[in-house]
Amino acid sequence: MVKPRDEAARARFAIELDCNFSVVASAGSGKTTAITQRVLSIARSPNATEILPQLVVVTFTNRAADEMQQRTRQALLEEHLRQEVQTAFNRAFFGTIHSFCIKLLTDFGHYLGLPAPLELVEDDSDLWQEFAQNQTRIGRSLADKDRAMLLRFVQVRDLMELARRAASAVLQAPGLSPCPPLDFAEVYSQSDKGNENISKSQAELREWERR
Known part of the structure; x- marks a missing residue:
């Protein structure tokens, strides 16, 4: 079996528990296996029952978190570690950053005055509608009846997205083109220089031309 070129680095990641590592690798290269081996090394350590309950493994999806937790639990079972270690592992966290x-927030939110219980909102459509009804600034140029009708048929998020795009379009609009060069020489030559009003108009015209 061909050994990977970074075998030494993989071994360090698995057994050097007093160091921080940044693992950058493509899909299918063995990141989950490496994390499993590192957790297994923690479980073998003398203070495993103290470390494992504080372990946090964060992934992008719940499916990936469940898979990693199951694979790690299976590896621990195959090691036949003592029951205290298994119990400590069950208190470790595997999940997404949101969870x-x-x-x-559930454990410490009461220090911030947050209500309990808290839950992760998957569909926020109802919250958006409640927000819209309580925000008088949305559609404030409309009469109350027209505003209620608008919010009944149009999602607030769609209105806000439309406003965002409109503002972006205004900000990205090209600047006005410069005024083309003007030549009033012929006008000056045809004017009556003896007329005071014409002379005054010429002066004003030259002043405007310099602006």
Whole structure:
């Protein structure tokens, strides 16, 4: 079997528990296996029952988190570690960044005066509608009846997206083209220089031309 060229780096990641690592690798290169081996090394350590309950493994999707947790649990079972270690591992966190933040808010939100229980909102359509009804600035140029009718048939997020695009279009609009060069020499030559009003108009015209 051909060994990977970074085998030494993989081994360091798995066993050097007192160091921080940044693992950058493509899909299918073994990142999940490497993390599993690192957790397994923690489980073998003398203070595993203290570290594992504080372990946080964050992934992008719940599916990936579940897979990683199951693979790690299977590896621990195959090691036949003592029951205390298995119990400590069950207290470790595997999940997405959103679910981890929810966990923190659930555990410590009362210090911030947050209500309990908290839950992660998957569909925020109802919240958007409630927000729209309570925000008088949205559609404030309309009469109350017309505003209610508008918000009944048009999603607030669509209105806000339309406003964002409109503002972006205005900001990105090209600047006005410069005024083309003007030549009033012929006008001056045809004017009556003896007429005071014409002379005054000429002066004003030259002043405007210099602006």
